[in-house]
Amino acid sequence: MGKGSKEAVAKAKPQVKTSWKKAFKRDWQLYLLLIFPLAMVFIFNYAAYPGLRMVFMNYKVMKGYSGSQWVGMKNFVDLFTGPSSARFLMALKNSIVFNLLDLALGFPMPIILAVMLNELRFPKYKKVTQTILYLPHFLSWAVIGSIALTMFRTNTGLINMTFTSFGWIEQGIPFLTEKFHWAATYLLIGVWQGMGWGSILYLAAITGISGDLYEAAMIDGASRWQRIWHITLPGIRPTIVTLLIMNLGRLMGSNLERLVALDNALVRDFQYQLAVYIYDYGFSGQHYSIGTAANLFQSLVGLAMVLIADRVAKALGETGLL
Amino acid sequence: MDTAVFKGGKIMAGKRKEKDNDISAGGSRAISKFHISDIVIILIIGILSLTCLLPFWHVAVKSISSNAAVAAKSVYLWPVDITWDAYRSIIEDGSMTHSMIYSVEVTAIFTLLGMIVCTCAAYPLSRKRLKGRTVITFLLMIPMYFSAGNLPTYLLYSDLHLLNNMWVLILPLIYSAYNMLIMKNFFISNIPDELEESAFLDGATNFQILFKIVLPLSKPILATLTLFYAVGRWNAYGDNMYYIRDNSLKMAQYKLYEMILNAQEAASTALTEATNVTSTPEVLQAASVMFVTVPIIIIYPFVQKYFVKGTMVGAVKG
Numbered sequence: 001m002g003k004g005s006k007e008a009v010a011k012a013k014p015q016v017k018t019s020w021k022k023a024f025k026r027d028w029q030l031y032l033l034l035i036f037p038l039a040m041v042f043i044f045n046y047a048a049y050p051g052l053r054m055v056f057m058n059y060k061v062m063k064g065y066s067g068s069q070w071v072g073m074k075n076f077v078d079l080f081t082g083p084s085s086a087r088f089l090m091a092l093k094n095s096i097v098f099n100l101l102d103l104a105l106g107f108p109m110p111i112i113l114a115v116m117l118n119e120l121r122f123p124k125y126k127k128v129t130q131t132i133l134y135l136p137h138f139l140s141w142a143v144i145g146s147i148a149l150t151m152f153r154t155n156t157g158l159i160n161m162t163f164t165s166f167g168w169i170e171q172g173i174p175f176l177t178e179k180f181h182w183a184a185t186y187l188l189i190g191v192w193q194g195m196g197w198g199s200i201l202y203l204a205a206i207t208g209i210s211g212d213l214y215e216a217a218m219i220d221g222a223s224r225w226q227r228i229w230h231i232t233l234p235g236i237r238p239t240i241v242t243l244l245i246m247n248l249g250r251l252m253g254s255n256l257e258r259l260v261a262l263d264n265a266l267v268r269d270f271q272y273q274l275a276v277y278i279y280d281y282g283f284s285g286q287h288y289s290i291g292t293a294a295n296l297f298q299s300l301v302g303l304a305m306v307l308i309a310d311r312v313a314k315a316l317g318e319t320g321l322l
Numbered sequence: 323m324d325t326a327v328f329k330g331g332k333i334m335a336g337k338r339k340e341k342d343n344d345i346s347a348g349g350s351r352a353i354s355k356f357h358i359s360d361i362v363i364i365l366i367i368g369i370l371s372l373t374c375l376l377p378f379w380h381v382a383v384k385s386i387s388s389n390a391a392v393a394a395k396s397v398y399l400w401p402v403d404i405t406w407d408a409y410r411s412i413i414e415d416g417s418m419t420h421s422m423i424y425s426v427e428v429t430a431i432f433t434l435l436g437m438i439v440c441t442c443a444a445y446p447l448s449r450k451r452l453k454g455r456t457v458i459t460f461l462l463m464i465p466m467y468f469s470a471g472n473l474p475t476y477l478l479y480s481d482l483h484l485l486n487n488m489w490v491l492i493l494p495l496i497y498s499a500y501n502m503l504i505m506k507n508f509f510i511s512n513i514p515d516e517l518e519e520s521a522f523l524d525g526a527t528n529f530q531i532l533f534k535i536v537l538p539l540s541k542p543i544l545a546t547l548t549l550f551y552a553v554g555r556w557n558a559y560g561d562n563m564y565y566i567r568d569n570s571l572k573m574a575q576y577k578l579y580e581m582i583l584n585a586q587e588a589a590s591t592a593l594t595e596a597t598n599v600t601s602t603p604e605v606l607q608a609a610s611v612m613f614v615t616v617p618i619i620i621i622y623p624f625v626q627k628y629f630v631k632g633t634m635v636g637a638v639k640g
Contacts, residue, residue, distance in 0.1 A: 054474060135622070192374070
């Protein structure tokens, strides 16, 4: 604490370093509150970290951590070249391909939707449609999977029923049972589920753009398209970048609930992604060590992607995430 | 599960303006010449909304139609031979009703504890004067970015005797870094330090400030996060897949998932001509979907007005 700081203290808030003793005396109730969340993360998250050592072991449930053999990097080598590597490589490939497609289709949609909602003229209509568009976010994947069956089944699905009754098609389209059709259905359902909810953050960002800008543009005779391109989109650019970085972190991870809800025996070639691999091969098949190695690989790549994307964004002059 | 990993905390939304959300910042309120592009936008938004509504409507209609009508493919967007048999048999069977009651129970406890733990973390961490704030925030954020993975976590819960236990569906997830961030950002941007400071000078304790000043001023965020917690728990079943074996301990969504699993397999095996998989009749499945979704549909309109505002506020970088 310097001499001049006394004045500052008197004027502004006390930003001075307090001793721990003083801090506890004043804020012991706050520290008391913090015990609860800290206990939760230590018991349920941090306590699991030591278990990660199993990636260097041949972990057997019967033997536990102490009795299982240390094998060094063998699990990671096995993932890529071992006898069961075909499964892992398929899961890896599917995860990357489907997540990239998810990103390419699912990422722009909320932006487009937010821009369109912002251009809507009738507040009532906007409110009602927004409420409806958020709804899929609140449905579980079990419900969505079930609705997907009802809509897309080859024989009795609503879409195929409608198309056949109009005579547009002779036979039902195998939306869910042929793997390429399934891939399209899976991706579209993902877009559909996330678009409304995803648009909220962009709408919030658009609210932050000064109305003066739009008025000035109107006076200058800018068309709607020009207003969107030169005002709205630049205005939400920081939000777009932030969300893009966060999405890149999910490039490897996939949602187990979504995958299993849309699963069936005919589409396993595509449906088998890392989350399924970890559940099916690692957990159900009791290949704990190798499953965990795959899991660790997945989260480390995700983390690396976020860090790299953040660096790139900053290098390009954006604010970045971290 | 890695539910918490998926969203980073700081989403920048620029500077927020205190303004009704209805009024768009766009040119919509400016000059009123109607363009073709207006019609196109109205149409596209309308169609997208229909894609969200119609499937659900179709399922609802199916659930009150007769089995025969559904099998004859005559049910589209209007019920045929209205009957409540499917619902009756769900209720009579008891297993679904049981898991509904159980799910409500789990969700209620989860939401209550979740809100408590969230407030316990968010309020202290929103106070800038708190010594050690950075370190504690860091400790509470790491799990969001890096988890040990499903299998070490599974073994940990096994050691904690939580497997096949109702509490495994509650305790591990009540602290959510994502929700904590939203709440913390709300406190920082909406509760002025001065307000608290003056209460402090009047001799109020931290607890009194929290309960008498901060929480009453935070209703939108409390409503929003209550919804997030409740819906999150109600809808998730991935943890059921890992940790629960007993039928009586499975949540309703997991039951529904098992039901469609059979239907999926039946749909695909019918093509491969193995016919020994029995499918749940479509009407029953539709009724089950309605059954487990109704609680959400009921609370949705009430909290709807809060959550948009709450999410927006929390999302602004604090």
